[in-house]
Amino acid sequence: MTQLSNRVAVITGASSGIGRATAKLLAARGAKVAVLARRGDMLEQLVAEIRAAGGTAMALTVDVTDQASIDKAAATIEQSWGPANLVFNNAGVMLPAAIEARETGPWEQQIDLNVTGAMRVISAFVPQLLKSAEAGATVDLVNTSSIAAQNIYPYFAVYSATKAYVSHLTRHLRAELGPKNVRVSVIEPGCTDTELQGHFQFPGAIAWLEGAKQTINFLKPEDVAEVVGFLATQPKHVNLQQVVVMPTNQAS
Structure with missing residues (x-):
C-alpha cells in the first residue's frame, strides 16, 4: 500500500505497544518512519522488521524528558528526509497510586513525561510541521491521551490529570495551527493491552486491573494504530479533532 508514500512520520514511545504497532502500520502504508524512544535495542529490532517487510525506517534513541535529545533527533530527521509532516506524540507512563501514599516521585515522573515531555516534542517538531504545510503537504500532529482524561478512576488521579492536559492542549493547538493547515488530533483509548500495566506497583491499582481483565476484552495496540492510520489518510481538509476508541x- 502506498497511501502514505509522501509522509515523513515521527513516532515517540515507539519501542513497544501503541507506538511500535503504529510505526509498523504507517511504514507498511508507505511512510518513512522515524521511531524514537529510550530503548535503542528495541528500536533497532523494530527498524529491522520494518525494513524486512519493505518499509523505510530509522531508529533514534531519545529521552523526551531532555529537550536537547529531542531537538537533535528532529534535526537528524530533517537532514535525512526533509521536514516531518506526521508526528505521533505518544510517549507516556502510567503509575497509579492512592493520593495519600504521597508518592511524589511517580507524580513527578508522570508529569514530566506525559505533560512536559509531550510539550518538548511539540516544541521540536512544530517548526517542521509548519514548513511542510507551507510547502503544501498534508500535515498531522496526533497526541495520545486516554479515556482517563474524561472519566474517573480511583488511584489514577495524577495520570488522569496529565491526560486531561493533553486532550485540552490539543483543542487549543487546533485553534493555533489549524489556520496554518496543520491538522491536530487527540486519541483517547480505553483499556489497551500494553506494557504500561506492567509498571503498576500499588496493590489497589493491581486489583483494579485484574478485575478489569475479567470483564473487558482490552484493545490491542494494533487497534489504536489503525486509528492513527485512518486520521492520516483523511482528505487534507478533514481533521478529526478527538477520537475515543473503546x-x-x-462502559466507561
Missing part, C-alpha cells in the same frame, strides 16, 4: 464491553 473496547466494546468497557
